[in-house]
Amino acid sequence: EIVLTQSPGTLSLSPGDRATLSCGASQSVSSFLAWYQQRPGQAPRLLIYGASIRAPDIPDRFSGSGSGTDFTLTISRLEPEDFAVYYCQQYANTSPLTFGGGTKVEIK
Amino acid sequence: QVQLQESGPGLVKPSQTLSLTCTVSGGSVNSGGYYWSWIRQHPGKGLEWIGYIYYSGTTYYNPSLQSRLSISLDASENQFSLRLSSVTAADTAVYYCARYSSANNYFFFDYWGQGALVTVSS
Numbered sequence: 001e002i003v004l005t006q007s008p009g010t011l012s013l014s015p016g017d018r019a020t021l022s023c024g025a026s027q028s029v030s031s032f033l034a035w036y037q038q039r040p041g042q043a044p045r046l047l048i049y050g051a052s053i054r055a056p057d058i059p060d061r062f063s064g065s066g067s068g069t070d071f072t073l074t075i076s077r078l079e080p081e082d083f084a085v086y087y088c089q090q091y092a093n094t095s096p097l098t099f100g101g102g103t104k105v106e107i108k
Numbered sequence: 109q110v111q112l113q114e115s116g117p118g119l120v121k122p123s124q125t126l127s128l129t130c131t132v133s134g135g136s137v138n139s140g141g142y143y144w145s146w147i148r149q150h151p152g153k154g155l156e157w158i159g160y161i162y163y164s165g166t167t168y169y170n171p172s173l174q175s176r177l178s179i180s181l182d183a184s185e186n187q188f189s190l191r192l193s194s195v196t197a198a199d200t201a202v203y204y205c206a207r208y209s210s211a212n213n214y215f216f217f218d219y220w221g222q223g224a225l226v227t228v229s230s
Contacts, residue, residue, distance in 0.1 A: 034216045036155075043204055043220035044155065050214035087155055091215045096170040097157040 002026055002093045004100035006086075012108040019075040021103045023088035028068045032092040035064055035073045038102075039084045047086075048073065075105075083107050110135040112205045114224035120199075121230050126192040130205030130221055137186055138163050143208035144188040145217065146179060148201040156201075160208055161188055195228045202226075 003026040013019055023033065031051040036044035046055040048064035051071060061076040075082055088100040116128035130144070137144055145160035159169035161179045169177050178191040192199060203226055207219040 032214065034214075036217070043206075043223055044217070045220075046216050046218050049216035050212070053211075053214065055216070055218065089155075089217075094168060096172070099155040099157070101154045 001096060002029060002090050002098055004088050004090055004098055006088060006100035006103045008103060009101070010104045010106060012106050013078055014108045015078050015080055017078050017108075019073075019078055019082070019105055021073040021075075021086055021105075023066075023071040023073070023100050025069045025071070025090060025092075029090040029092035031067050032090055033064075033066070033071050034089045034091070035062075036087045036089065037082075037084050038087065039081075044087060078105070110207060110219045112207065112219055112221035114203060114205050114221045116224060116226070118225055118227060120195055120226060120228050122196055122228055123194055126190070126195050126199060126226055126228070128190045128203055128205075128224060128226070129187050130189070132186050132188075132207075135207070135219075136183075137181055137188055138183045141210060143168070144179075144181065145206045145208045146190045147204045147206055147217070149204070149223070150198075150201045158190065158192075158203075197228050200226065200228045 005024045007022045033051045035048040038044045052064045063074045065072050085102045085104045087102050111133045113131045120126045143160040146158040161167045176193045181188045202223040204223045205221040206217040209218045
């Protein structure tokens, strides 16, 4: 099983700040990594797939980078609606598909 | 626009079988290229992939749940279902159905249901 470790667990920032979220894989997943946003009480929403490809209708302030075992999700300027929990997910190994533990971006 | 909606009992007794159905609208479960999936989230915790089914009926399960798990497809109703047997309190979670799609060999969960809370308790 590929374990994904997200850091930090919580990020306390202000609107307009830049957010940098990390996801580390226990073994290489190439570019087979996606990022999701989950707002309270809602289902997750796809942000990024293929490590760096923005999903349709996702604002360009969201960007993803990395390959192999180290990945980053960057939010260039936080909007009020961006305060949420973010998960990475790998699909290099489908037995099983795994998610990271999440990073909560909260208002400072 | 594809929409998914979970339905089923919100309360299940320990040792019994948890059953949920996901109804798909705006798309067909008979379409190739999509895997119809179940994912759960324990209260206040992260996401756990349960398994998925292809339109052909081929299933892929999380090894940690495989011995208790069954996912099936009903194309006539445009639905797919989850059955998890011998449940315990550890199976209490919000259960999501989702569509697992692909583009250029990249895969992702692009449409999700709103989630259904299932509590295991006597």
